[in-house]
Amino acid sequence: MYHGTNPSALRSRACITEALLTLLKKEKYTDITIKNICREADLSRQTFYQIFESKDEVIKYLFSDLFSEFEEQCNYFLDMTLSKLCCSFFEFFQEHENFISILIDNNMAYLLEQEFEHYLPKIELFKKINDTEAYPDYSVCYMAGALSQILIHWYKNGMNIPVEVIGNMTENMASGKIFTLTTREEDSDNV
Incomplete structure (x- = not known):
């Protein structure tokens, strides 16, 4: 998990967490993929993995x-x-x-x-x-x-x-x- 202070990374982290919460209102956790989270957050998978290792970590x-x-x-x-x-x-x-x-x-x-x-x-x-x-x-x-x-x-x-x-x-x-x-x-x- 990312622990730095880079403003861009912090914004990405916020986008990822919000995306997961949004998806959880519509879908079961087990059905949500990293790809779904990235699409909802409008971020690349590479960015996701720079911030978090998995959706469990989110x-x-x-x-x-x-x-x-x-x-x-x-x-x-x-x-x-x-x-x-x-x-x-x-x-x-x-x-x-x-x-x-x-x-x-x-x-x-x-x-x-x-x-x-x-x-x-x-x-x-x-x-x-x-x-x-x-x-x-x-x-x-x-x-x-x-x-x-x-x-x-x-x-x-x-x-x-x-x-x-x-x-x-x-x-x-x-x-x-x-x-x-x-x-x-x-x-x-x-x-």
């Missing part, structure tokens, strides 16, 4: 760009709590509904969880967990899975729950307020 770039924006938004708040993180998360991805819908429609939602695992540790709240937990990667993995699956379910249900409600529900699940376990002895003592 998707990863789009994710990287999106999650960098989310990370930046979260780190803007010095006192980010789990509650703020959950609400910000759903608010942010509601604003990017089109991209997430495209991923879900193309059976690529698994990429959400992968990217969450990669980016959550960069958010200040999770950096604090890294300092206190013996195995912080498991905490991050848990939150990545939970957030991505709740997000997918929310999208599939037409985002039928307001952001504040789904954010608070997610916080309550993550903090153990919804699911509490009792032993059989504790349960029989209550009888």
Whole structure:
């Protein structure tokens, strides 16, 4: 993937990503070829391959760009709590509904969880967990899975729950307020 600052290459990268997003609104990801992307972007295949190695790399770039924006938004708040993180998360991805819908429609939602695992540790709240937990990667993995699956379910249900409600529900699940376990002895003592 191209990492330079050449203005022409940056414009080409933007044209390629926009072309892929445009095509994804009409076609399945598996049916889209590099040739299709280049035709839509009005660029040569040579230019495409100077910027990206594959269409998968274009998707990863789009994710990287999106999650960098989310990370930046979260780190803007010095006192980010789990509650703020959950609400910000759903608010942010509601604003990017089109991209997430495209991923879900193309059976690529698994990429959400992968990217969450990669980016959550960069958010200040999770950096604090890294300092206190013996195995912080498991905490991050848990939150990545939970957030991505709740997000997918929310999208599939037409985002039928307001952001504040789904954010608070997610916080309550993550903090153990919804699911509490009792032993059989504790349960029989209550009888």
